[in-house]
Amino acid sequence: MIRNDLKQRVFHLIDQERDRFIDLAKRIHNHPELNFEEYFSSDQLVGAVKDYGFTVKKPFAGLETAFRAVYEGKKKRPRVAFIAEYDALPEVGHACGHNLIGTASLSAAVAVANGIGELPGSVLLIGTPAEEGGGGKIILEERGAFDDVDAAMMFHPSGSNQLWKYAMASRIVKIEFFGKAAHAASSPEMGINALDATIQTFNNINALRQHMRSDVRIHGIILDGGRAPNIVPDYSSSLFYVRSLDDDYCKEMVKKVKDCASGAAAATGARLSFSEKEAYKTLKTNRPLTESFQKNCESLGIIFDETEPYDDIGSTDMGNVSHRTPSIHPYLSIGEKGLVYHSQDFADAANSPQGYETMLLAAKALAGTAVDFLFDMDLQKQVKKDFTG
Numbered sequence: 112m113i114r115n116d117l118k119q120r121v122f123h124l125i126d127q128e129r130d131r132f133i134d135l136a137k138r139i140h141n142h143p144e145l146n147f148e149e150y151f152s153s154d155q156l157v158g159a160v161k162d163y164g165f166t167v168k169k170p171f172a173g174l175e176t177a178f179r180a181v182y183e184g185k186k187k188r189p190r191v192a193f194i195a196e197y198d199a200l201p202e203v204g205h206a207c208g209h210n211l212i213g214t215a216s217l218s219a220a221v222a223v224a225n226g227i228g229e230l231p232g233s234v235l236l237i238g239t240p241a242e243e244g245g246g247g248k249i250i251l252e253e254r255g256a257f258d259d260v261d262a263a264m265m266f267h268p269s270g271s272n273q274l275w276k277y278a279m280a281s282r283i284v285k286i287e288f289f290g291k292a293a294h295a296a297s298s299p300e301m302g303i304n305a306l307d308a309t310i311q312t313f314n315n316i317n318a319l320r321q322h323m324r325s326d327v328r329i330h331g332i333i334l335d336g337g338r339a340p341n342i343v344p345d346y347s348s349s350l351f352y353v354r355s356l357d358d359d360y361c362k363e364m365v366k367k368v369k370d371c372a373s374g375a376a377a378a379t380g381a382r383l384s385f386s387e388k389e390a391y392k393t394l395k396t397n398r399p400l401t402e403s404f405q406k407n408c409e410s411l412g413i414i415f416d417e418t419e420p421y422d423d424i425g426s427t428d429m430g431n432v433s434h435r436t437p438s439i440h441p442y443l444s445i446g447e448k449g450l451v452y453h454s455q456d457f458a459d460a461a462n463s464p465q466g467y468e469t470m471l472l473a474a475k476a477l478a479g480t481a482v483d484f485l486f487d488m489d490l491q492k493q494v495k496k497d498f499t500g
């Protein structure tokens with residue numbers, strides 16, 4: 112059967128099941144859950160995907176609200192994974208539209224698995240909790256959840272149609288200073304002021320800003336600044352995110368931030384404790400997979416906006432997945448241009464007729480891309496070459 116006929120069958124299945132898919136996304140929207148507490152949402156997705164013949168492992172990789180659903184064809188490989196997100200934000204609920212991401216990925220997985228008789232590979236739906244700050248995919252990636260995946264894909268709702276954009280690497284830095292307490296008025300000369308060291312660190316970092324690349328972001332808060340004004344603070348701590356569009360440069364900048372803190376320690380006499388950990392990696396967009404996604408979108412009437420890949424960038428834990436396996440993370444519009452992430456307007460758009468239509472279109476475009484990948488050995492080779500090259 113030619114590829115277009117296969118795709119028509121897959122698209123037809125999405126049309127047939129549309130009310131069920133929309134209902135599922137609505138239920139998740141109406142029950143927003145935070146990082147690693149997505150019990151209801153993950154159960155909804157797992158219940159639905161089981162109905163379509165998938166075998167599910169949950170909890171997965173030691174995370175209670177993560178899951179891995181598999182539908183095997185003739186052979187196990189190649190293995191295409193659709194990535195589901197389903198966590199929400201405090202107060203504003205699904206203001207990043209992850210209810211649409213989870214359901215679009217489920218719809219695509221179900222359509223490819225059920226729409227085409229026998230598959231030449233297998234289809235996965237991987238449930239990844241805690242995108243908003245918890246970095247669920249980082250943990251899953253470290254535990255090998257994507258090691259046997261040949262291509263990973265998802266879409267993200269947005270205010271515009273954007274095929275790809277950059278995402279920043281981000282590292283988390285904790286800075287602590289240990290000083291010596293003393294009466295701040297009667298014997299200040301006996302004290303070592305840990306808060307001064309923290310403030311000096313902020314000032315040093317602000318001086319550094321003039322001499323770093325424009326793609327760097329360094330932003331921090333003071334976690335502990337002392338107990339009372341009449342006690343010289345013997346302990347102070349702060350937390351920074353250091354971000355860049357370049358994983359290596361991000362590491363270099365962390366070294367400079369450490370120098371800023373060391374300088375502050377020398378100036379004040381406080382002892383420094385410095386720890387860092389990697390949070391997000393940059394997003395490596397796979398070019399051949401992106402091209403396939405673009406063609407599928409165009410065949411569905413989606414027109415991409417004129418945007419720059421630097422517009423409106425942040426960080427995503429899909430970045431970490433993209434360093435492990437070929438990945439795409441495109442954006443499709445669910446509302447007005449200029450729709451702001453994490454706002455009430457975004458939450459409303461993620462529960463609007465337009466939001467649900469975009470979700471179904473995204474499911475079709477992702478499913479079409481998976482069909483291309485599974486049935487085209489040439490594309491599989493190109494995808495691999497782009498990833499390893």
Ligand SMILES: [Zn+2]
Pocket residue numbers: 207208209242267
């Ligand atoms: Zn998001």
